[in-house]
């Protein structure tokens with residue numbers, strides 16, 4: 001195994017059309033778990049399919065360690081990449097039993113029947129489906145099919161495992177269970193995993209690294225913590241986690257983490273040039289001698305209230321509150337911290 | 342590590358040249374040869390002789406007249422069945438639909454024989470019932486009207502299917518909205534349903550017309566005894582009196598048939614432009630009107646029609662096949678299976694015909710399947726811009742009347758093959774090639790529908806599992822399209838086993854097919870033997886249709902031709 005490198009990767013489907021992926025470079029470290037996050041249609045699936053070998057890049061290259069998997073002129077076909085993929089539709093072969101589905105990659109590689117059986121059983125037990133070996137995929141539930149697809153990936157010890165929105169077709173309860181299975185799978189197999197999703201919570205919960213895409217470009221790649229605390233640009237800021245973006249006077253210097261004193265000063269300054277500052281709801285606290293604000297909506301979430309506040313100049317903030325608040329209440333808020341985008 | 346320049350495509354490199362070669366050999370080459378001969382004989386001035394020949398003009402006129410009235414009859418019959426069975430609460434729809442579709446699947450020469458057995462002074466059935474007209478009175482079907490009527494019966498199911506597909510695609514909510522706004526059933530029919538279903542009807546009429554123009558079996562049996570010739574039968578007689586100018590003449594005659602067919606198909610394409618009824622909308626639930634008191638009346642009419650167009654002719658055919666020696670009236674004690682014994686065990690000609698037809702049909706059905714699985718895969722998966730063009734080329738030989746193709750192949754293979762110097766003319770091989778070309782589209786269609794239904798990720802998963810193209814073909818693709826492949830084999834077998842048009846021109850001693858055998862037996866006056874052979878053919882058709890019917894639920898929509 002080795003790290004996977006995408007090098008200035010571009011893909012245009014139709015000659016002269018707009019590019020689905022533009023100049024995308026990133027490196028996934030060996031054994032890493034990368035989530036590709038972005039809104040629908042931003043090119044995530046296209047990137048994944050280029051890594052798998054189903055699409056050829058129109059520019060740039062893909063490397064696994066030293067080995068060039070694909071560039072604009074040549075590519076290794078998927079059959080020879082030693083990768084595995086969980087498709088959104090699971091792609092289980094309906095005419096084979098669960099055990100045959102899982103064992104097929106081994107059969108193709110010419111593994112003997114006895115050895116195959118042992119490996120299939122091992123893979124099925126990893127996803128807790130030993131009892132279903134002889135069933136047909138049609139007789140399984142959505143979550144079980146998903147796990148069969150995962151077992152099929154596990155069985156050949158692939159260099160890279162690709163997952164294309166694997167949870168999109170499952171209900172909320174099953175999702176949580178499957179997230180757990182994916183984490184286990186990653187820990188157990190040690191494979192490099194690339195996980196495509198448009199759900200930021202899923203990406204943050206699962207991955208060791210998150211790459212945010214928009215309109216075919218890579219916006220930022222970082223650990224989930226970093227991405228949450230220090231997003232680059234307005235798009236990433238609004239895509240990851242909750243928060244509000246304030247437009248304030250731009251501060252001198254290159255300090256990006258701003259405290260209450262700085263924020264208060266900038267809010268009141270009204271300079272000529274402005275900057276955007278991301279404020280997370282947990283940093284907005286209702287207390288005396290802050291900025292005056294009006295509650296414009298209050299939503300009970302069980303453990304707390306989620307408030308939307310309108311500041312005196314009309315800008316919007318989000319905040320949490322333990323005590324009930326009514327629409328129209330006048331409050332005063334202190335912003336403990338903000339991040340200049 | 343092998344790296345190839347393959348743009349992420351899943352097909353091996355040889356697939357495109359293979360498909361291109363197959364389609365050129367089966368479709369482009371014969372038709373191009375026909376065009377070349379036609380044009381060159383026209384340039385040599387032979388055209389003049391032909392076009393001043395009154396026989397040719399007469400045949401063209403008779404072709405147009407019989408086809409036109411055949412189309413009218415098909416529209417009336419097929420249109421009424423489609424409207425009643427689709428829009429109204431008739432009981433027993435499935436049975437009625439199946440029985441109504443039978444006449445298209447029964448070979449035309451058998452249809453003609455069965456109707457002859459039902460009418461005229463020598464009808465065994467009428468004689469047994471004491472209803473036969475006096476000896477010496479004419480057989481009423483040996484006429485333009487008789488040919489047109491049978492054209493109508495044979496092709497009514499084409500109109501039925503086309504109109505029905507259109508009716509099923511009607512917007513149900515639109516009809517319900519009209520009724521809620523106070524329109525009566527009659528107004529809804531007149532203002533909404535009829536205008537919306539006209540394209541389906543017109544398209545059905547156009548296909549029926551094309552099918553009549555190319556029909557050989559019916560005018561051969563009903564027309565030739567009365568010296569009525571249509572273009573296909575004229576071509577047949579030209580070959581019977583072969584001379585040096587024959588090739589030029591028949592190529593011009595086939596070109597006439599070809600042009601008439603192309604006009605018909607163009608009309609069909611035009612009225613259906615932008616809506617492919619045959620692919621979409623088949624699942625739609627049509628609005629059902631209640632007939633109340635009229636229902637009995639309508640059901641009676643439908644069943645009576647089935648009795649007249651199907652039950653009576655088939656009964657007459659069975660009666661003819663059981664007929665005892667000439668002059669003895671048929672009843673339970675005089676009925677004899679002698680004719681069946683004769684064709685199955687004594688006559689070497691019919692036994693050879695059975696062997697020939699069955700082996701040719703099996704070879705065609707399975708041989709074509711191998712070709713169409715690869716071709717279908719290419720057409721659906723390649724995303725190539727040439728794919729629609731190739732798909733259209735593959736359709737042409739089946740869309741054109743079989744007689745045109747037969748002429749084209751005779752022209753192509755009349756001379757010994759270049760290089761190897763072997764002549765295929767007069768051998769079984771030329772019939773096999775003609776069948777491959779003619780039924781390519783029949784075999785391709787179910788396979789293509791099946792490919793369209795398969796999620797591409799099933800194959801992509803197999804690629805990542807490490808399976809190369811051949812491996813995927815045997816492990817994944819073929820098992821997934823197996824039901825459609827089965828349907829394709831049965832359909833091709835059924836049609837090939839029953840065809841007469843192509844083999845009538847291409848057979849020679851020892852290579853006769855079932856269709857040719859039936860025609861020759863009738864021609865030589867052995868009407869009871871021809872009838873017995875026809876009864877066996879009808880039984881085979883019904884059996885295979887029932888097999889397809891039971892498979893229908895596991896097949897993609899539109900694969901079973903009489904189901905929609």
Ligand SMILES: Nc1ncnc2c1ncn2[C@@H]1O[C@H](COP(=O)(O)OP(=O)(O)O)[C@@H](O)[C@H]1O
Nearest residue numbers: 013014020038039040041042043044045046047
């Ligand atoms: N096979 C294809 N042919 C043409 N355009 C495509 C194809 N696949 C994807 N696209 C286009 O590329 C863009 C990115 O698509 P995709 O990678 O599927 O986005 P995502 O997975 O992020 O939703 C879309 O605009 C889509 O229409």
Ligand SMILES: [Mg+2]
Nearest residue numbers: 041044045165
């Ligand atoms: Mg996608």
